[in-house]
């Protein structure tokens with residue numbers, strides 16, 4: 417018997433599906449399975465597994481299965497624990513709630529083994545989110561956050577949200593800020609960007625489908641990732657109607673871009689909101705042990721005649737960005753500077769969201785070092 421430590425109230429990994437065959441018990445998850453063989457396994461394990469819902473202590477399990485089976489029960493528990501199949505639970509946690517489901521999903525995909533389900537549950541319960549945006553996408557995001565069981569969700573309009581953030585400093589300490597405007601060309605994005613750069617607060621953007629794609633992320637971290645204006649510069653560099661894009665962005669900053677109507681399907685908003693909220697929830701976990709897929713990265717979701725598209729993009733900081741650039745106060749680079757700079761790498765587009773097939777956001781004709789903030793000149 418190995419010496420693994422047993423949880424006080426053992427909970428079988430909630431994401432295991434298992435089956436009992438004539439001579440084995442097979443526990444399946446994702447692309448793998450763990451198998452227990454032998455007569456003892458098929459007689460004892462099914463009875464034991466069905467009781468591992470986190471509501472019973474080890475002595476209670478032994479009592480229910482019969483004292484004579486104590487040694488076998490303990491051995492089976494140690495074997496399960498040795499394979500990492502047991503979690504700690506807490507009898508006071510209300511199982512089956514939406515928050516518990518969210519906690520389990522985070523435990524499965526994002527949290528390290530050191531974090532118990534109850535700790536994740538507690539973090540969700542005490543997490544505060546602020547959703548800024550008018551329209552159905554912000555509505556869907558706020559609704560899904562509530563359903564996910566987070567502590568509080570404040571809704572702010574695009575007109576009042578940025579000012580409310582600036583004025584109510586105390587109130588938003590530690591809050592997770594999401595901006596999901598009704599239009600991809602909304603003034604609130606630039607306003608929140610400036611507020612974030614001046615306060616050092618992270619925030620996440622979710623842009624509605626624009627006929628080409630919806631953009632989920634990045635999470636902008638001042639001083640660490642590019643900012644929203646960097647994002648716009650990269651986006652503009654990738655399109656061939658550059659001047660018009662500059663003018664649309666300038667119009668966005670003055671709040672004068674209008675919409676001709678609401679045309680996105682509710683199902684599209686829900687799909688985008690679902691991705692956004694799940695990744696936003698990762699940020700309630702301890703930052704030192706949790707990978708943050710949207711930190712300086714974004715997912716672009718699109719719908720085409722031949723099906724869905726999902727791309728993973730990296731946002732590189734623009735050194736000469738007028739909002740966050742470290743080099744913004746220095747002179748314009750001389751023409752020969754470009755010769756010493758390398759162009760951004762472009763590893764191709766992929767439907768997989770992995771670190772190995774990231775695409776520069778967005779591949780443009782200019783190297784990042786010589787990207788000039790031409791929008792400033794057009795003022």
Ligand SMILES: [Zn+2]
Pocket residue numbers: 642643644645646647734737738739740741
């Ligand atoms: Zn910037």
